[in-house]
Amino acid sequence: VKKIAVLTSGGDSQGMNAAVRAVVRSGLYHGLEVFAVQRGYAGLINDDIREMDLRSVGDIIQRGGTILQTARCKEFLTPEGQQLGAENLRKRGIDGLVVIGGDGSYQGANKLNKLGIKTMGLPGTIDNDIPFTDFTIGFDTAVSIVVDAINKIRDTMSSHERSSVVEVMGRHCGDIALYSGLASGAETILVPEVPYDLDEIANRMSENFKMGKRHSIIIVAEGVGKGEDIAAEITKRNGIEPRVTVLGHIQRGGTPTHNDRILASNLGDFAVRKLLEGVSGKACGIIKGELTVTDIDLVVNSKKQFNMELYELAKRLSQ
Ligand code: F6P
Secondary structure: OOEEEEEEOOOOOOOHHHHHHHHHHHHHHOOOEEEEEOOHHHHHHOOOEEEOOHHHHOOOOOOOOOOOOOOOOOHHHOHHHHHHHHHHHHOOOOOEEEEEEOHHHHHHHHHHHHOOOEEEEEEEOOOOOOOOOOOOEOHHHHHHHHHHHHHHHHHHHHHHOOEEEEEEOOOOOOHHHHHHHHHHOOOEEEOOOOOOOHHHHHHHHHHHHHOOOOOEEEEEEOOOOOHHHHHHHHHHHHOOOOEEEEOHHHHHOOOOOHHHHHHHHHHHHHHHHHHHOOOOOEEEEEEOOEEEEEEHHHHHOOOOOOOHHHHHHHHHHOO
């Protein structure tokens, strides 16, 4: 490859900018011409592509969001949209592409790879729902935001001896709930991967208050349902009225943690080096501290394994 492009797609995540910076600077370091596509696959179809230099990615490593912007693009789901996107790259002589995004973005990357564009995927999503990587770019920051919010909620809940339901993002994946729940000492963590019993939860909550607990925190992953509904079900069972906080999009913004910046820097550079080795059609990840590549085809057809050990640990420690 001589010319590569980079784009961000799907929901943004903190650390995407650090990944863009790494792809651009690593590409330039290795003598490539590097281009950026604005607004994800929508920009690929609309030919919104510009050449990047070292300065184009200055002062962005610490910023949330993505300077390349992002979109969820329906047109790119069609074969015509994919052909047009590939054509817009080809006419500039761009033969390599790094796609930073989640599951849907990988599907697009897979299609482009099949059309002859050498494509690499980087896992950029707060949800941590991509298989074949232990962590995705943005997850660490999102969890930190949730933990920080729960610290604050805890203060006021203890003062009033109240219980609280905190609804967190994650789409169909319970990882944000699991990791933030363990890190913040939540009494209950509800995730879509594990069945739960509201009677048991309501009873335990009443017992805990009787035993002198001063607050009770239930984290609800959005994949389970609405925090409001869970709170109403608890009130029905034990008469306690938990206060509900929906953290929403604050989980997706703000400055990335150093972990996300380092992960993004490593993966961005790794993707470029792999393209230079002639590798393509792969998703990059980190497994037990090692940078890895896996066929995108396999990644998009697999499901992330839920960490039951961590879930059981959180349960044991929350009594
Ligand atoms: O995939 C990231 C994510 O923030 C999910 O956690 C959430 O379900 C979804 O995106 C929200 O999407 P939107 O920003 O389009 O409302």
